[in-house]
Amino acid sequence: MTTDxxxxxxxxxxxxxxxxxxxxxLYLLDYMDRLVIVSxxxxxxxxxxxxxxxxGLLVSGVYxxxxxxxxxxxxxxxxxxxxxxxxxxxxxxxxxxxxxxxTRSFGQLFSARVAVGLGEAGYAPGGVAMISALFPEERRSxxxxxxxxxxxxxxxxxxxxxxxxxxxxxWRHAFGIVALPGFLVGFLFFFVRDYRTVDLARNLPEESGxxxxxxxxxxxxxxxxxxxxxxxxxxxANTFVTAALLTWLPTYFHRTDGVPMAQAGVKGASVMxxxxxxxxxxxxxxxxxxxxxxxxxxxxxxxxxxxxxxxLFGAFALEGSGARYALLLAAGLSAVAFxxxxxxVTQDVVHPGLRATSAGYCVVLQHLLGSALGPAFVGAIxxxxxxxxxxSFLPFFTLGASLLFLAASxxxxxxxxxxxxxALVPEDxxxx
Numbered sequence: 005m006t007t008d009x010x011x012x013x014x015x016x017x018x019x020x021x022x023x024x025x026x027x028x029x030l031y032l033l034d035y036m037d038r039l040v041i042v043s044x045x046x047x048x049x050x051x052x053x054x055x056x057x058x059x060g061l062l063v064s065g066v067y068x069x070x071x072x073x074x075x076x077x078x079x080x081x082x083x084x085x086x087x088x089x090x091x092x093x094x095x096x097x098x099x100x101x102x103x104x105x106x107t108r109s110f111g112q113l114f115s116a117r118v119a120v121g122l123g124e125a126g127y128a129p130g131g132v133a134m135i136s137a138l139f140p141e142e143r144r145s146x147x148x149x150x151x152x153x154x155x156x157x158x159x160x161x162x163x164x165x166x167x168x169x170x171x172x173x174x175w176r177h178a179f180g181i182v183a184l185p186g187f188l189v190g191f192l193f194f195f196v197r198d199y200r201t202v203d204l205a206r207n208l209p210e211e212s213g214x215x216x217x218x219x220x221x222x223x224x225x226x227x228x229x230x231x232x233x234x235x236x237x238x239x240x241a242n243t244f245v246t247a248a249l250l251t252w253l254p255t256y257f258h259r260t261d262g263v264p265m266a267q268a269g270v271k272g273a274s275v276m277x278x279x280x281x282x283x284x285x286x287x288x289x290x291x292x293x294x295x296x297x298x299x300x301x302x303x304x305x306x307x308x309x310x311x312x313x314x315x316l317f318g319a320f321a322l323e324g325s326g327a328r329y330a331l332l333l334a335a336g337l338s339a340v341a342f343x344x345x346x347x348x349v350t351q352d353v354v355h356p357g358l359r360a361t362s363a364g365y366c367v368v369l370q371h372l373l374g375s376a377l378g379p380a381f382v383g384a385i386x387x388x389x390x391x392x393x394x395x396s397f398l399p400f401f402t403l404g405a406s407l408l409f410l411a412a413s414x415x416x417x418x419x420x421x422x423x424x425x426x427a428l429v430p431e432d433x434x435x436x
Contacts, residue, residue, distance in 0.1 A: 020138040023196050024147065026189060027131045028154045030094055033186040034124055035158030036165070037101040038066055040182050041117070042251050043166030043269040044175040046258065051175075052110055056255075056391075060383030063251045065114050067376035069121025071368050077126020078364025081133060082357060087198045090130045094190025097123025102183035105176040126360075128367050133360035134198070136351045142291060144351065145301060149287020149344035156279030156340060159250050163276070167254065167269030231412050231419040232362065235302060235349045236369040238408035239342075241401045242309055243374030244381075245316070246339050248398055250276060251379035253332075256391050260323060271329075278336035282308075287344030298417040301345040301352070306409035308341035309402050316399035323392050339402075342409070349412065353419040 045059045081089045100119035107113040131151065139147045162182065169178040253272030258265050286308055293300035312335055319331035347363065354362040378398075385394035 019197050023134065023138060024151070026192055026196060027090075027134060028151055030090070030127070030186065030189045030193075031131060031151060032154040032158035032161070033182070033189060034094075034097070034127060035155050036162040036182045037097060037120060037186060038124065039063075039159045039162035039250055040101075040166040040178050041104075042272075043163050043254050043265060044170055044178060045255055046265050047170050047175040048113075054110060056383040056386045057380065058110055058383075059255075060251060060379040060381075062114060062117050063247070063379040064376045065117045066121035066124070067247070067371040067374075069118045070125045071372045071376060073122055073125035074129065074364045074367040074371070075361070078129035078360045078367070081126050081130040081360040081364075085198055086130045086134045086360070087193045087196050089126055090134075091190045091193035093123045093125070093127050093130075094193065095123075095187050097121075097127075098183045098185075098187035098190065099123075101179055101186070105179040125367075126364070129360040129363035132347055132351065132363040136359050137356075142295070145287040145290040145294070145344045145348040146284070147287070148347050149284040149290075152283040152287075152340060152343045152347070153280045155343075156276045156283070156336070160273035160277040160280075163250075163254055163269045163273040167266040171264075171266045227365075229353055229415075229419055231302070231349060231353050231415040232365065234408045234412035234415070235305075235346055236366045237373070238305065238309070238405040238412065239346050239366055240370040240373035241405035241408065242312075242339070242342055243370040244378040244401045245312070245374075245398045246378075247375035248378035248382045248395070249335075249339070252382050252386075252391065252395065256395060259391055275332045275336040278333055279340040282337045282339065282341040283343055286341030287348075289341075290345035290348065298420075299413040301348050302409050302413035302416050305342035305345045305349075306406045306413065308338055308345075309406035309409060311341075312338045313399045313402040313406065316402065320392070320396040320399070342405070346409070349416065353416065353423060355424055 041062055045054075048054050048059065048062075077089070077093070097120050100116055100123055103119070104113055104116040107116055132148065135147050135151055136144055165182065166175075166178045169175075169181060253275055254265065254269045256268075257263060257271045258268035261268070261271075263271070286304065290301050290304045293304060297303070315331045315334045315338065319328050319335060322328045322331065347366070350362045350366045351359050382391070382394040382398075385397065
């Protein structure tokens with residue numbers, strides 16, 4: 005009788021789905037905490053007189069913190085424990101979100117938002133590494149696609165709940181209400197089953213036999229890896245756009261359509277919520293295509309990026325038209341379809357002992373060059389012109405991402421074939 009582990013699951017199929025459910029819930033809560041603030045912008049501007057640039061910085065500050073701490077956090081995840089690292093980080097970012105409710109100035113709120121990013125820094129790399137280990141390799145993009153559907157779900161819930169809560173109880177309550185669930189789910193991660201930390205020893209020269217030197221040798225491989233370079237730069241270009249859309253769509257609808265912020269928040273959330281379909285669909289298509297074509301994952305990411313560029317060009321050229329909203333809904337469907345394939349690439353072309361570190365490398369670039377710049381860029385252009393003009397720059401970045409993914413597809417088959425195969429071993433028993 006074939007066991008679940010024999011079918012490619014780390015310990016058992018049941019354990020894989022239990023842990024996956026908790027990972028999904030925590031990623032959803034991560035983005036609720038991260039994006040609840042965007043529906044609070046008008047209230048903050050009225051109360052504190054903030055500019056659009058300052059509002060954009062309240063989102064970008066989270067990503068700057070993630071940039072600074074993602075690689076150290078990812079190394080901790082890879083060399084210590086996925087479950088303990090994730091649990092601690094979730095509890096930290098939840099406490100920081102709650103602290104936002106107590107702030108009395110822009111500087112205090114900005115500092116609290118930076119602390120939110122500090123907690124979130126290592127979660128995505130740790131989650132990617134756990135999912136890559138829990139499930140068979142041929143299901144990797146599909147499961148990562150379902151997991152990444154939690155991003156638009158959490159973002160949409162954060163936008164919508166923020167608008168509803170601020171209308172009823174004020175903006176401070178929004179932070180407190182979304183903070184508690186993340187703290188509780190983070191605590192549960194101390195009780196899930198992890199895999200044993202992977203020894204980095206491999207076929208290296210004898211003088212590189214120590215763990216530290218082995219780590220440096222393997223790390224040097226993925227830093228020089230051309231597939232990862234182009235893949236991660238493309239990821240950053242797309243994330244520049246998605247972070248800007250998540251940040252500014254509610255305010256964009258509020259200003260261009262003249263609707264109350266609660267309605268604008270729901271309208272913006274409905275656009276991003278379509279990514280709930282787009283992310284799993286992109287992952288499923290990538291896995292299916294990968295069975296027939298070796299470079300399918302980066303190619304799928306290139307095609308979905310090109311589609312997003314096309315619909316965004318159309319949407320922002322038709323401002324004031326009824327067709328604009330339909331095109332933005334289409335963009336919501338396609339904007340994250342690249343994610344599961346691109347994240348899978350970060351796992352496919354590196355040593356299994358460095359999967360979280362590879363994902364962390366991607367996170368650093370995507371936030372340093374993407375998420376940390378996109379919201380502030382749109383806010384700064386809006387202050388000088390108007391928000392519609394600022395948003396019209398975004399499709400050029402997704403077009404650039406498509407070209408970079410095409411470059412990654414050229415090197416992907418050879419880089420994936422060179423990766424050493426290492427069997428992962430689950431912990432002897434679930435932690436008490």
